[in-house]
Amino acid sequence: MKLILLPLLLLASAFISAQQLDTPNYTVEIQQLCPEGEVQCQQVLYKGTSKVSGASIELKGTAWHSWCADGVTPCRFLGYQFKNGRIRYLVHESGLLQVIGRSGRVLVEEQGIWDYQQGTQQEQPNHNTKPEPKAKA
Numbered sequence: 001m002k003l004i005l006l007p008l009l010l011l012a013s014a015f016i017s018a019q020q021l022d023t024p025n026y027t028v029e030i031q032q033l034c035p036e037g038e039v040q041c042q043q044v045l046y047k048g049t050s051k052v053s054g055a056s057i058e059l060k061g062t063a064w065h066s067w068c069a070d071g072v073t074p075c076r077f078l079g080y081q082f083k084n085g086r087i088r089y090l091v092h093e094s095g096l097l098q099v100i101g102r103s104g105r106v107l108v109e110e111q112g113i114w115d116y117q118q119g120t121q122q123e124q125p126n127h128n129t130k131p132e133p134k135a136k137a
Helices: 002-013
Strands: 017-022 026-032 044-050 056-067 074-084 087-092 096-100 106-111 113-118
Touching (some): 044 074, 044 087
Antiparallel strands (some): 026 044, 087 096
């Protein structure tokens, strides 16, 4: 049984797309566990860590979209949404992190910067088009 699960886990890891959002007080790692191109990913992981206290939380959630006029087709990607009881965590495509309390009051609202990492163990390509200078002998 273990021999069957190992190749499946390795194949599944090829579909993981990791993104990190850095805000003034939090680091948020988002992992989509869906195949590339799947529009409405229902398997997204959130790991948020406070830069002040070091406390962290892990949540499961989904991709978040606006809906087209038909009310069925997803139109525009908005970000990700997660729930912890009645508290909502919204991670906007723009890099805005919001935590909304039970009464709808905004508990956290911080703008961050995205750091995209394709895959879990792949090197990022070097897009530098300038040739490296030759070393003098």
